[in-house]
């Protein structure tokens with residue numbers, strides 16, 4: 001498997017500051033939104049939690065006023081299984097900082113099941129999220145990857161933790177090896193809160209475009225390992241159908257050989 005992954009090109013751009021990363025991420029998102037809205041009449045975008053939630057605000061600037069928000073369908077690559085109004089909910093954080101400020105129809109924003117979230121039922125939340133995705137595949141809102149039947153999202157915006165995790169796929173935890181399900185769950189996540197659901201690696205890697213945005217010195221060691229192809233880090237396994245690109249700020253890139 002490592003050889004197959006190594007053959008897939010991992011691109012990167014290093015920006016001077018975190019703000020530059022956020023701005024570039026917004027531009028990349030806007031351009032892909034334009035492309036997919038024109039080609040298909042839909043834009044399926046998958047978000048993660050963490051700092052990304054704040055960076056999305058860069059999409060609110062006048063330059064992107066033409067964004068066809070009504071054609072957006074918004075998903076989460078991972079979600080903390082906490083009540084939807086909890087401060088730790090990726091849905092709530094994103095709603096407060098970004099989604100409530102743009103006219104995306106509420107029915108196109110796919111949060112985890114409210115009851116499972118309230119009860120802390122991670123398994124139930126994963127099952128229902130997967131069912132929801134399959135329905136949208138049947139309605140042709142989400143495309144499928146070649147003949148695999150796996151969903152193919154247009155764009156995923158991802159982040160990486162200092163341990164090299166992406167989504168809620170953590171090093172040394174079995175969820176990274178899940179191949180059959182689209183969505184799985186974890187109840188002992190090393191990053192709190194402990195209960196989460198997450199897309200599985202095959203789903204993540206089927207996306208047309210994967211943008212991994214990483215800022216800060218805390219991630220520098222993990223970034224260096226990823227670019228040395230250390231596949232023990234889930235993030236090193238990130239590929240995409242068309243493009244897997246890393247946007248780094250100088251601090252996150254500081255331990256790459258060319259930046260030392």
Ligand SMILES: O=C(O)[C@H](O)[C@@H](O)[C@H](O)[C@H](O)COP(=O)(O)O
Nearest residue numbers: 048049050051159160161166167
């Ligand atoms: O819900 C989550 O916790 C995230 O989806 C998680 O996978 C995140 O993307 C990384 O931990 C990076 O987080 P930071 O951007 O805060 O470093």
